[in-house]
Amino acid sequence: MKYQQTPFRKNASLNQQGGIQKTFPLFCFLSKYGFYLAINLVLVLGLVACTNKVPRNSQPNNTSSPNQESNLTFFDVTLEQADEDGRPVWRVKAKQAQYTKEKQIGEAKSPYGELYQDGKIVYQVTAEKADIEQDGKQLFLRGKIVATDPVNGIVLRGNELEWRPQEDLLIMRNQINGNHKQLQAVAQEAKVKTREQRMELSGGVVAKSVDPQTQMRTEHLIWQIKEEKLIGDRPVQIDRYKNNQISDRARGNAAEFNLKTQVAFLQKNAQIELLEPPMQIASNSMIWNMKAENVITNSPIRIFHKVEKLTVTANQGEMKIPQKIAYLTGNVNAIGQRRQTLNAQKMTWYLEKKLLEAQGNVAYQQANPPVNFKGEKAVGNLQTENIVVSGGSGNRVVTEIIPRSRE
Numbered sequence: 554m555k556y557q558q559t560p561f562r563k564n565a566s567l568n569q570q571g572g573i574q575k576t577f578p579l580f581c582f583l584s585k586y587g588f589y590l591a592i593n594l595v596l597v598l599g600l601v602a603c604t605n606k607v608p609r610n611s612q613p614n615n616t617s618s619p620n621q622e623s624n625l626t627f628f629d630v631t632l633e634q635a636d637e638d639g640r641p642v643w644r645v646k647a648k649q650a651q652y653t654k655e656k657q658i659g660e661a662k663s664p665y666g667e668l669y670q671d672g673k674i675v676y677q678v679t680a681e682k683a684d685i686e687q688d689g690k691q692l693f694l695r696g697k698i699v700a701t702d703p704v705n706g707i708v709l710r711g712n713e714l715e716w717r718p719q720e721d722l723l724i725m726r727n728q729i730n731g732n733h734k735q736l737q738a739v740a741q742e743a744k745v746k747t748r749e750q751r752m753e754l755s756g757g758v759v760a761k762s763v764d765p766q767t768q769m770r771t772e773h774l775i776w777q778i779k780e781e782k783l784i785g786d787r788p789v790q791i792d793r794y795k796n797n798q799i800s801d802r803a804r805g806n807a808a809e810f811n812l813k814t815q816v817a818f819l820q821k822n823a824q825i826e827l828l829e830p831p832m833q834i835a836s837n838s839m840i841w842n843m844k845a846e847n848v849i850t851n852s853p854i855r856i857f858h859k860v861e862k863l864t865v866t867a868n869q870g871e872m873k874i875p876q877k878i879a880y881l882t883g884n885v886n887a888i889g890q891r892r893q894t895l896n897a898q899k900m901t902w903y904l905e906k907k908l909l910e911a912q913g914n915v916a917y918q919q920a921n922p923p924v925n926f927k928g929e930k931a932v933g934n935l936q937t938e939n940i941v942v943s944g945g946s947g948n949r950v951v952t953e954i955i956p957r958s959r960e
Contacts, residue, residue: 625652630661634689640672642718643692645685659685666694668716668723675747676723677701678714692716700725705750705778708732709743721748729754735781735812737761738774750778765815765843766794769808783810791817793843801874802826803841815844830877830904831859848872854881858904861936862890865902877904885911889935893919897931907934917942 630650634642647661664685666678683696694714700723701708712727723745731738731754741756753775754760760769760776760783771789776782789808793801806821818840819825825834825841825848835857836850854870856879857863868883879902887895887902887909898913910932917926917940926942933940 626650627652632685632687634687634692636718641667641669643668643687643716645678645692645694647685650685661685664694666692668692668700668718670718670721670747674703676716676745677703690717690719698725706734707752707778709745711743721746723747735762735764736776736783737763738776740774752776752778762810762812766797767810767843768792768794769810781811781813783808783812785809791819791841800828803839815842817841817843827874830874832872832904833857833859834872846874848874856881856902861907863935864888865900867900878902879904887911887935889938891920891938893917893935893938895931895935895940907936909933909935909940915942 627650628648630647632643632645632647634644636642643666645661645664645666647664649663650659650661652659660682661680661684662682664678664680664683667674668676668678678694678698678700680694680696680698683694683698686693692715695712697710697712698714699708699710700714708731709725710730711725713725715724715726716722717724725743725745727741729738729740729743731740731743731752738754738758738760740754740758742754744753744755745751753773755773758769758771758774760774761767762769769783769785769789769791771785771787773785773787774789775784775786777784785808788806789804791803791808791810792799793803803817803819803823803825805819805823808820809818810816818838820838823836823839825839826832827834833856834848834854836854837852839848839850839852839854841848849871851869854867856865856870856872865879865881865885865887867881867885870879870881872879881900881902883898885897885900887900894917895909895911896914896916897911899911901910902908903910910930912930915926915928915931917931918924919938926940928942928944930944931940931942
């Protein structure tokens with residue numbers, strides 16, 4: 554049956570047994586909040602309750618305590634709201650609803666709701682019990698709420714829901730838990746733009762992806778649902794897992810993670826820590842390809858080997874994690890634990906072999922004994938100070954022996 558809004562009288566009188574008449578501000582409430590109510594024949598049967606129940610043989614009491622609350626209970630209730638074109642913007646059904654006059658709020662049991670945008674359902678809402686408010690422009694639900702996006706398969710759980718159809722905005726608050734085939738997330742608040750298919754999570758955000766197995770922590774995260782991207786515009790931490798153990802960890806003041814390609818773009822004080830090999834990679838911006846397991850940057854880079862205490866800097870570089878090889882280009886400078894240095898224009902670092910291969914304007918220097926070598930190529934182990942410098946193309950190697958100063 555289709556229910557249309559009709560003018561209501563400000564009061565409705567219901568006759569109870571014993572000839573006693575009680576008056577309730579029913580239609581005043583319904584008119585104020587713009588509810589469309591489908592009330593079954595249970596009203597005709599007298600299934601309306603209030604806290605001021607009158608016994609069958611009692612006399613009417615014209616005085617009421619200001620502390621008493623008047624409740625009205627309805628069964629099989631439907632609340633509807635339409636836009637200017639007559640298209641629904643929300644519809645909420647409940648098996649039972651109770652209105653409290655003093656609180657001016659409706660309490661519904663087992664409500665089921667549908668939220669519409671452009672005449673199409675964008676979210677389906679269920680709850681065990683919810684407090685409902687509406688003013689014609691906004692719908693509020695409070696309680697243990699479950700909101701489901703039937704198109705994208707997103708399920709949001711929280712304790713407060715606000716639907717603003719004119720703003721194309723759904724807000725879930727208070728201990729948000731979201732689930733999707735690609736992502737699970739917890740936060741304090743979620744804002745969903747249904748037309749844009751965009752969700753903003755804020756407040757202690759922890760987002761976990763299944764493939765690859767990662768976890769993101771930040772205070773504000775944007776999920777572009779259609780593009781399958783996560784964007785963090787605040788300090789963010791990304792943990793990569795293998796066999797349920799953290800294998801790599803990345804940090805940055807901003808990050809973008811593509812769930813489909815499994816590529817993370819880290820910006821502003823970006824840093825990646827690898828468990829194997831035990832290294833720290835730092836740059837102002839880096840591309841971390843989790844599927845290919847490599848790190849690429851066109852910005853100045855610094856790589857530190859935690860065990861060998863070897864640091865290499867360059868203008869740009871690439872790290873292939875499974876192969877344990879680093880390729881560095883532009884003003885490459887390798888510094889060992891005893892301050893021995895190897896400079897070049899290009900360098901390949903074979904971490905497993907503990908071997909450096911350098912090309913272009915090579916310069917090697919060590920402190921003990923003090924010696925400098927210059928050439929076009931160099932290969933060797935910087936930690937053991939076993940470096941071979943060659944001239945290449947007929948160029949001669951320049952060797953400089955620095956005598957010790959006398960005290």
